[in-house]
Amino acid sequence: MTGLGSLISPAATLSIAHVLAGALVLASFMMLYQDRLSSVINVLALHSTVLGVAVGWQAYIQHAPELYITAGLALGFKAVVIPIALQRIVIRLGIHHQIEAVGGISVTMLAGIGLVALSLVVMLRTAAHADALAREDVALALAVILLGMLMMVTRRNAVSQIVGFMSLENGLILAAAGAQGMPLVVEISVAFSILIAFIVIGVFLFRIRERFDTVDSAALDAFRGEAQ
Amino acid sequence: MTGIAYDAVIATIAIPTLAALILAVVPSWRLAAGINVGATFLTLAASTVLLRYRPVPTELFLIDDLNIVFLLLNGFVGFTTSMFSASYIAHELQTGHLTPRYLRFYHAMYQVMMVGMNLALITNNLGLMWFGVELATLSTVMMVGIYRTPASIEASWKYLILGSVGIALALFGTILIYLAAKPVLGVGMGAMQWTNLLHRAAELDPAMLNVGFIFLLIGYGTKAGLVPMHAWLPDAHAEGPTPISAVLSGLLLNVALYAILRFKMLLAMSHATVQPGILMIGVGLLSLFFAAIMLYRRRDIKRMFAYSSIEHMGIIAFAFGIGGPLGNIAGLLQMMMHSLTKSAIFFSVGHIAQAKGTQKIAAITGLTKSHPLLGWTLVAGVAAIAGLPPFGIFTSEFLLITSTFARAPLLAVLLGFGILLAFGALLMRMTSVCFGEPSEVSYPITASSISIFLHLGIVLLVGLAMPAFLYAWFAHVATLLG
Numbered sequence: 001m002t003g004l005g006s007l008i009s010p011a012a013t014l015s016i017a018h019v020l021a022g023a024l025v026l027a028s029f030m031m032l033y034q035d036r037l038s039s040v041i042n043v044l045a046l047h048s049t050v051l052g053v054a055v056g057w058q059a060y061i062q063h064a065p066e067l068y069i070t071a072g073l074a075l076g077f078k079a080v081v082i083p084i085a086l087q088r089i090v091i092r093l094g095i096h097h098q099i100e101a102v103g104g105i106s107v108t109m110l111a112g113i114g115l116v117a118l119s120l121v122v123m124l125r126t127a128a129h130a131d132a133l134a135r136e137d138v139a140l141a142l143a144v145i146l147l148g149m150l151m152m153v154t155r156r157n158a159v160s161q162i163v164g165f166m167s168l169e170n171g172l173i174l175a176a177a178g179a180q181g182m183p184l185v186v187e188i189s190v191a192f193s194i195l196i197a198f199i200v201i202g203v204f205l206f207r208i209r210e211r212f213d214t215v216d217s218a219a220l221d222a223f224r225g226e227a228q
Numbered sequence: 229m230t231g232i233a234y235d236a237v238i239a240t241i242a243i244p245t246l247a248a249l250i251l252a253v254v255p256s257w258r259l260a261a262g263i264n265v266g267a268t269f270l271t272l273a274a275s276t277v278l279l280r281y282r283p284v285p286t287e288l289f290l291i292d293d294l295n296i297v298f299l300l301l302n303g304f305v306g307f308t309t310s311m312f313s314a315s316y317i318a319h320e321l322q323t324g325h326l327t328p329r330y331l332r333f334y335h336a337m338y339q340v341m342m343v344g345m346n347l348a349l350i351t352n353n354l355g356l357m358w359f360g361v362e363l364a365t366l367s368t369v370m371m372v373g374i375y376r377t378p379a380s381i382e383a384s385w386k387y388l389i390l391g392s393v394g395i396a397l398a399l400f401g402t403i404l405i406y407l408a409a410k411p412v413l414g415v416g417m418g419a420m421q422w423t424n425l426l427h428r429a430a431e432l433d434p435a436m437l438n439v440g441f442i443f444l445l446i447g448y449g450t451k452a453g454l455v456p457m458h459a460w461l462p463d464a465h466a467e468g469p470t471p472i473s474a475v476l477s478g479l480l481l482n483v484a485l486y487a488i489l490r491f492k493m494l495l496a497m498s499h500a501t502v503q504p505g506i507l508m509i510g511v512g513l514l515s516l517f518f519a520a521i522m523l524y525r526r527r528d529i530k531r532m533f534a535y536s537s538i539e540h541m542g543i544i545a546f547a548f549g550i551g552g553p554l555g556n557i558a559g560l561l562q563m564m565m566h567s568l569t570k571s572a573i574f575f576s577v578g579h580i581a582q583a584k585g586t587q588k589i590a591a592i593t594g595l596t597k598s599h600p601l602l603g604w605t606l607v608a609g610v611a612a613i614a615g616l617p618p619f620g621i622f623t624s625e626f627l628l629i630t631s632t633f634a635r636a637p638l639l640a641v642l643l644g645f646g647i648l649l650a651f652g653a654l655l656m657r658m659t660s661v662c663f664g665e666p667s668e669v670s671y672p673i674t675a676s677s678i679s680i681f682l683h684l685g686i687v688l689l690v691g692l693a694m695p696a697f698l699y700a701w702f703a704h705v706a707t708l709l710g
Contacts, residue, residue, distance in 0.1 A: 126404075180415060
């Protein structure tokens with residue numbers, strides 16, 4: 001760790017970084033149990049805000065000014081623009097009050113806890129030789145990524161899936177920012193933002209409401225072009 | 229001579245980029261199709277120059293004996309597909325499936341895809357490689373959904389979501405590799421360069437490489453269509469325009485596999501304890517058996533050949549997993565032959581689906597009688613893809629099974645059984661399509677068969693008499709792969 005602010009001790013700097021990363025995991029958990037689409041989107045805004053602050057802190061303690069761009073992107077684009085666009089989409093489609101069958105919140109939460117434990121066990125052991133900042137950050141980031149995937153598999157609505165993917169991507173940006181001095185982080189975060197913009201526009205244009213509304217296999221066959 | 233080499237490297241990216249920009253504004257589709265063919269030809273020419281003049285690796289670019297194989301194949305199939313595409317889209321336009329505006333978009337995206345793939349292949353940087361694969365994926369996603377039917381939008385949505393998760397996991401793997409390299413190579417770009425990483429592989433943190441490789445295998449494996457991350461592949465192949473099915477199977481899957489191979493090389497040189505080979509053999513066999521069984525239940529002709537691509541990616545992953553000189557040669561040969569054969573099959577199938585107005589296997593019969601040219605090229609293509617002599621895939625599969633027998637007889641038996649299983653399915657489904665009484669529906673089409681003959685001709689030539697230079701070349705690359 002080089003050049004820390006004179007007022008904050010190195011240990012405190014690390015602790016703040018860890019608290020912010022932990023807050024991101026917490027926000028991921030909050031997302032898991034939301035059953036209304038508009039509240040899912042609100043939690044996404046919170047998630048991205050936490051990411052923005054966490055990346056901003058990394059930019060400060062690593063003296064990496066280019067990371068402020070990534071932080072700004074998270075705070076501006078992912079915490080404000082995308083949530084507003086998604087809210088408008090769900091209102092347009094008339095599904096903002098829709099209650100989504102999340103299917104056993106307690107089971108999902110338990111699975112989430114299991115995933116967090118798994119990522120901590122795996123990554124803390126794997127990254128035992130890395131510096132403390134990267135080690136904890138990558139471990140918590142993996143937890144966010146896995147929780148994002150859990151979100152994507154437990155939801156069937158396209159909008160919730162986008163939100164799940166965005167939280168997953170937030171975890172990736174956290175990992176990339178924590179990997180001190182990793183090149184192309186800014187470019188990668190821009191690339192991801194473009195990808196997300198495409199996804200959101202796609203949903204908006206094509207009104208993708210539900211993936212597989214039905215579990216009736218005949219309907220699936222028809223979609224696959226394989227009906228008799 | 230390095231001047232020419234550098235220019236050629238730049239050209240493999242610059243030509244398609246420029247072409248994409250031009251194609252985005254050219255209103256006439258005929259002219260656009262012509263520019264598309266011209267640009268892909270120039271890209272191929274640039275790749276061919278690299279065969280002769282090899283530039284010294286720089287921070288950004290690395291051309292070695294491994295990626296030149298992929299780059300040439302990419303250029304060649306990209307070029308022949310653009311020729312097929314020109315005749316295919318003319319028919320789609322006549323029947324009103326596509327409008328000129330969408331075609332403009334389609335041609336621009338085709339070139340963007342070429343940019344992405346070439347970038348992933350020639351770059352010396354892990355981050356840029358990831359970016360190239362993402363670019364290629366995004367552009368194909370948009371082309372898959374171009375018909376705007378509910379099925380094609382659903383297919384491209386599925387492809388987008390699964391592809392994005394795959395690409396996200398690959399990025400996490402890349403971050404871990406960087407973290408492994410950082411203590412050795414220092415902070416910054418240096419720790420993300422293949423040349424540096426391979427040079428000092430032995431010093432990298434093995435634990436980090438282990439976990440990193442798992443993520444990379446799952447991430448890039450999704451793009452390569454390996455089971456169980458394959459779910460997007462059949463839909464994307466079946467619902468998109470057929471030229472895109474041809475490049476997806478023929479090129480994009482290979483590019484993803486190339487990424488996995490690079491990381492496998494890195495692990496082989498390091499002290500990492502994960503055995504990439506065993507993992508690849510595992511997913512390879514799984515893909516082979518899953519696809520072979522699924523082939524029996526297919527009723528859509530494009531979807532059927534999509535499953536056949538999963539099967540072949542499984543065989544290729546298995547071959548590189550077995551490794552060693554012979555395994556790697558078999559893998560490279562299988563990959564090349566599969567690309568050429570499968571894209572030729574899709575060229576035929578594309579015209580067949582247009583001639584019959586359907587992709588349903590049950591509605592397509594007796595092609596050798598009604599459309600002799602298309603029918604017989606499909607027969608030849610299916611015989612080649614099923615691994616019958618005298619085609620090239622027979623050579624590579626024979627090489628693979630015999631070399632596996634010497635090292636792991638049980639695996640060779642499993643592999644042989646899987647290949648036979650798939651062979652049976654192809655035979656069962658394709659007999660009625662090609663032979664028997666032709667079905668009545670038939671629309672006039674003007675098929676362009678140059679690309680089909682070119683591909684099948686090479687596959688036949690390699691099967692009959694493998695050129696010595698090709699063998700020597702692959703043998704050399706095989707030693708690099710370890």
